[in-house]
Structure formats: C-alpha cells, structure tokens
Amino acid sequence: MAKGGDLQTWFIEYQDLDRTDGRVVITPEGFEKLCDALEFNLEKIEPMVLLWKLNGVELGTVEFDGWESGMRAMNVKDIKGLKAAISRTVQDFENDSVLFKTFYRKVFDYLRPEQQRSVSAEDAVAVLPVVAGNSWVFEKFVKYLEANSDSIKVISRDQWQSLLELSKALSPDLSNYSNEDAWPAMFDGFVDWAKNSKPEAAK
C-alpha cells in the first residue's frame, strides 16, 4: 500500500465534503471528530498541538498538503501512532523550550482573525490556560485580562510573545520587574496590578 494513499484515505474520513469551493480541507467539525478518535480532550493542549503538527491554517482547519507533510514528518501512519506522537511532543515541551516557543507563537496566529494583526483579549483568556499549563504568570495574566476586560480589548503579537519571556523571567515576589526595562507597556500595568492584588493570589 502506498503511504500517500493511506494518508489520503485517512484524510477523507474527516474531510469536509460538502464544500462548493473545491478546497480540500478538514474543517472544525471534522477536526473535532479526529480529536474524538484520538481521545483528546478539547479543553486540553493536545488538539492545539495536533493542529500545529498538521500545519493547520486556522483553528480547526487542516489542508491536505499540511496533513501529508505533517504525518510524514512525524512518521505516523495511523491513529495509534498519531496519538503517541502528539503525546510525545507534549512531553517534549517540558524539556525543549525552543520547541514550545515555536508552538506557542503559532497559537497566536491560529487565534488571530485573518485580516487582523491582534488577538482579542477574550480569546486569549480562553486559550492561554490551555496552552500555558500551570505557569503562575500566565494564570495571573489571564486574571488581569479578566479584571480589565473593558479597557484591554486586544493582545498584540509582541505582547503575546513577550508574555512567554516574562513567565520565565519574573520572580514570584515580582521584585525583579522594572518599568524601565524593555517589556511591553501593558506589562507595567499588569505587574502593578499583580503587586496590589498579591495577598489574595496563590503563590
């Protein structure tokens, strides 16, 4: 059996066949079905990693070319293999920060509406906990966005990316942050807010 053939057949299982525009693509419905088959919890990180590994074009959307090259790169032929590959990648995130950074940055593009340059704060609040695991900085930042939802409407790419750096650099007592540093301006407000709300926060 030709590998290409397998992958194609597999793809068709989830492909959106009702389209009239001729695009060969898996849409969110199909993607969800795939995640089900993989027994991936939609609230967790795995679906996002899957999307990334399959070179998705937007949330829940995978084109065949991306599917094919992604599967080949992972050296995967079936559901079991795919599941294992994704799980392995998630584990790799623990040790390989560069890998995680690449993934994390891509997530921004998935959240971003096509014509816009930024991600809505709402979306960020929804996705960041999923993607960032148990980093206390991300947790706190999400709370900050929620507390200021009427003034902070969008997250820029620079803010998104810098947030990862911040999570690595910021000390738990917030003492090593300076407004004079090169952090995005929004973080100044964030750290101030965090300092004032410290007694209630955990850790």
Next chain:
Amino acid sequence: MWASKRPGPPAGGPQKKLVIKGLKALPTLPLSYKTDTLERLRSAVHAIQQNQPTTLGLEELYRDCEGLCLHKFASDVYEMLQAELEKYARQQLLQIDRSPDTHAPAAMLDQTRKFWDDYTQQLTMVRCVFLYLDRTYALQTTNVASLWAMGLSVVRQHLVETNMRSRLVSLFINEVTSERNGQLIDRPSLASIARMFIDLGLYAQSLQPSFIDATRDYYRSESLRMVNCLVPIKQSAGVSAEARSSGPTDVPGYLTHVQCRLDEETQRVSQYLKPSTKSTLLATVLAELVERHTEKLLGPNFDAMVDADMVSDLTNLYSLLLPVDKLDLLQQNWIAYIKKTGLRMMQASDLEATLVSSLLAFKRKLDNILSIAFQNNTRLIGALREAFEMFINTRRSKPVQLIARYIDQCMRMGSRLAADDDIDDIFDRIIMLFRFIQGKDLFEAYYRRDLAKRLLYNKTLSTDTERLVLQKLKAECGAGYTNRLEGMLHDMEISLELYSEFAQAQPESAMSDIGFQGSVLTMAFWPTYEPMELVLPRQAEEAQDAFTKLYAEKHKGRNLQWQHNLGTCLIKVEFNEGPKELQLSQLQGTIMLMFAEQDELTYSQIQQSTGLENSELQRTLQSLACGKFRVLTKEPKGRDVDTSDTFYFNAKFKCPQARVKISQIATKEIEKESKELEAHIHLDRMYRVDAALVRIMKARKTLEHSDLITELLKQLDFNVSTTEIKERVDTLFERDYVRRDELNPSTYHYIA
C-alpha cells in the same frame, strides 16, 4: 709765553749740585707702632660708642687704619674691632635684658630700640673710619665678613645665645595683641624692632612665625567666641564697627567685623611689618575667621540674607569666601535656596493669579544679587539656571499656561503694563522665564489661541508690541516656531486691505442697513475651530455672500468657510430706558434679531430658526437670559436653559452704560478649551515620538532599549514617561517597523 722758557742752567752763579743718596738701611717701623696705633683706634671706637667726639680727627684715624693695613696688620685691626664691638654689644644688651618683665614691658622694647638705633649709627661711623679695612682686607679675604655684617652678627649672636630674642619676640607679640584688643601702642617702636630683626636676619626665622602663630591663636579664639553666639539676622541696616567683639552679633555683623579685621591687619603690615608677611597674614586671618566656620555662615543665615536682599552683606560674604575657596559651598546653598523658594512658589494656593509676577520679581532679585554681590560668577549663573529649570517644571503644564496668559494680559487693552514701563525690558525678562520651561510646543498652542482672540475681538493694544514679542520668541526658538503666529498677524493686515476694497465695491443700498467687515484667516495658521451651522439674518447673509463673491473673483481656487462662532456684531436695541448698543457674538446677535419682530419665542422656535444644536444654543441663551446683563428673560426662571423654556424680550433692561458687551464664554468653557488644547498637544507629541523613534532606529539599525530611550530623550524638548515611550514602541511593533532580537528581547532591530 711759556714755550720759550727752556730748562737750563740758572742765570748767574755757579751751579749747585743736588746729590741723592740711597738710604743706608731700610726704614723700620717704630716698635710700638702697631700697639700705639691700635690703641688710638681702640679709644676712638670707645669714643664713638659713647657718643663722644674722638680725640683725634677722623681723617687721622682713617690714615691710622690705612697705615696698619698697609703694614699688613689688617687682621689685628679687624680682630680688635670685632672684640670691641662684641664687648660693647653684650654689655648693653645684658643690661637691657636685666630689666624685669613685669612692669612696663614696653620699656624693654623701647630700650632695645634705642640701643639698636645708636648701635647702627655707631657702626656706620666705625665703618667710615675703618673704610680702608673694609674695602681691602674684609673684601678680599674669604671668610671675613664686611664690617657691617660683622657688626650685625655680633648682635645677632648675643640675642640668639641668650633668651633675649624670644623675650623680644613675645614682648612684640604682646604689643600686637594689645593693639588688636583695641589699645594704642607705640607703633614706630615696633617698626624699629621689626627692622632690627630683618636686618639681623631673624625676621623670617623667629619673628614672623611666632607672629603668625599668635595671630592664628588670637583669631581662632575670637571666631569661636563670636560664632558660638551668633544670633539670627537682624534687619538693621549697617552695623557699626564698634559692635565688633562686644556682645552677640548676627552673620552680617560678623562679616563686617571680618572685613574690619582684614583692613586692620593690612594696615598693621604696612605700619610695622615686612610687606612679605601680608599674604600669609591675611590667609591666616581668613582661615580662622571664615574658612573654619563657613557652614555656620551659610545655611539658614544665607537664606535669610538673600530673602532680605542684603546685597552689601552678600558682597562681603562672597569676597570672603572667594579667597578661602569655599565657593562650592556657597553654590550649594545658592541652589538649595532657589529650589526651595521656587518650589514653594509653585505650590502657592493663589498660583493662577500670582505665579508669573512672583517669578519675575524673584528672578530680578536673584539677578541683582548675582551681578552686584557675586560679580556675575559664571558657575553661580549656571546654578541659577539649573535650579529654575528644576522647580519651574514641577507643575507640568501650569507655567506654560500662566506665562502665555500673562503675556496675553500685557497685550490687551487695559493691559497690566503701565504707560511708562520699559516694554522691551519686561518682555526680555518674560522670555528669560520662558527659556526655562519645558513644553514650548504647548506654549505656542496657548499663545496662538490667545493671539487669535485678541486679533478677532480687536483687543490688541499695539501691533508693534505683538511683533516685538514674536521677534523675541523667534530669537529664542528659531524661525519655525513663530511661523503660524506671524501668519496670523499677516492675515489681519491683508484682511484690512480686503475690507477697504470690499467697502468700496459695494453699491450704496446694500450696505445701508448693516456694516459688514470680514476677515480672512488662513486655516493652517489659526487654531482649529469647529465649523458651526447657523442661519443668519437676511442682511448678514447677503453681505456675507457679497464678500464671498468678491474674494472668489480675487483668488480663484480658494474656498472660504465662514466661522460663525468667531464673528461679533454690534446691535442697536431700543429698550424702555432708551437705545443701547449691544456688543454681541454672532450667535447672540442672530438670536437677538429674532426679537426685533416678536417679543416672545420658545426654545424650539429659536432652534428651528437658527439651526443651532442644543449645547451651543443653550449656552448662548444662557448668556442672554441668565447672566449679568439680562436682555432676555426666561420662563421658568433659573440658571440653566431647558429645551422647554420660553424667552421674552426684556424691555425693562437697565444699565448705566450706553454700550454693553455681553460675553459668551463661561469659565467652564475656558477650562474645557485648555484641556482640549493639552490633549491635542499630547497627541501631537506622541506622533513626534513615533517619528523620532523610527528615525533613530532607521539610523542605528540595532539598538539596546536603554540606549534608544537615551537617544530619544536627547531629541525631544518635552518630558515623556518611559511608559509612554514603550506604548509608542508597541505601535512600532504593530506596524512592523521593528522587531525584537531572538536571544536578547531588550534589543530592537529595524525592519527595513
């Protein structure tokens, strides 16, 4: 006559022969020659020393000496002389020394002086007599001093070997101390002693050092005593010299005292000391009286002196601190005082009304002190600038606003300037203040707004003065700064010309009802005005149209947009009391004219007729019906205008003046205006920050965050916070002008 006489045998008589025979034996000196001659000389010396005439004539004695020298007895003569001088000096000095110290100590000095005078006189005489010895033996033999030197060394030796020298020195110093304490002493006597010491070569060795030490001790204790009981400054003008050392004094008094002492010591040197002592002496006095206690002389005392404009005392202070190199300390106090006083001014509760005049007065006072007391010391001038810049900018945009307003007040009719004020000088001073403020762009915006009002409502006192100020601003900030302002003045000039053209061009009939004057403003120069819809009374509209037509013919391609909220009008209204001229804004006028036909109108009728929107209409009606001059009345009564109100022409309106100006703007409006202005400038500044950031990154390609900030602040002339800068940098990320470095996120790269 002579030549003819030739030596020859004498006439007549046989020749006599003269035979010369040699001596048979060498002539010898008489055996006692030396001893006798020496003895003669010796008694001559004694006679001189006793001030008595010598038995032999001086000429003879001279020959005696010469004779002995020629016969090689010079050394004996010399020794004899030396022995005699020594004996004499010792004898005399011992006698003086014996007199006790306790009573009349000055007596010893006096006696010494007398001895010295006599001795030197005698020595001179001796030298004359023994001149030949001096000129030959003494001069030509090494290790043999001249008679004069020998005579001196004899005395010196004695003084040094006994304790007479120290006695003399301490007596000398005691006298000086007494004089310092105010007593009269015998100055010539001290002068002689000093000269004696100088001649003996003992001045630099013994007298001067002890004198300086005593001076130091004296002034140290005096200064401690005086400084420890310094009292706060009394405002009395002029402290008399008698005040010194008696009773507590304040710092100015102390400073005057120090000057007195310095003068005194200078005089002392010229009277009875060697001139070379002067510099050390004065330095010692200053060190003790001033240098040691500089802190006590500055501090709050300094502040009080500056506060009270005590210029002569400050002059003293400066001239005393200069030689002891304490100007650094003075500068610190100077800066601290200016900052402190300045900051207090900036926090004053009646800031709005008084700040600029207080600052002008303050600067004038400080300049005065600088030029008179501090001799225009460059560092102190620089310090003043530094201090002013620091405190004046602590209230963000307030100084800008207030200085602009101050100038506005100067320019208007009923100006705060008096007729004979030196206008040039006043504005120079204001510009000096202007120089210190940050945010000159905001100033220009305020100035433009105020200038517009002056020009449009014809409030300018003098166009020449306007130009004068613009000149000064241009000199200060460059040509570009005053571009728009000059443009505005120019517009008004052109408009005047245009008006005469227009007036001439109108047929008689059209202009019979109303007079009309239009001004054309170049939009780029003037502040931005919101365009406003207004339905004009018919005549006004006709005139307006005629003007527009004329202008269009003259300048094809230019568009005129009428600004109804800027226009003013003069309306003659018949009240019960009589006719009055109302000076109104165009809006007010339009509304008033409606009441020419009708006595009663509702809010909605007025609105429909004029086409004004609510906020404008309410404001205008309020000024006509609810303010000081109520030419309309309102039902229901009250301060605020509602859309349901009705308005009546107030025929009963009374007022003493024939012409009444009803102002449109309420204070709230002015504040709102200011806030808008500042917001506008703020926005403008952010754009300039963006432009500067892009410019810098484009030039440097890669830059560390902190370096970028430094570069940026150098290029801007206004303050901007790091947060604001970071926000602008954020927008640069958004617009893909820059990106962060992968490894070092605080480094930026320019994206070409």
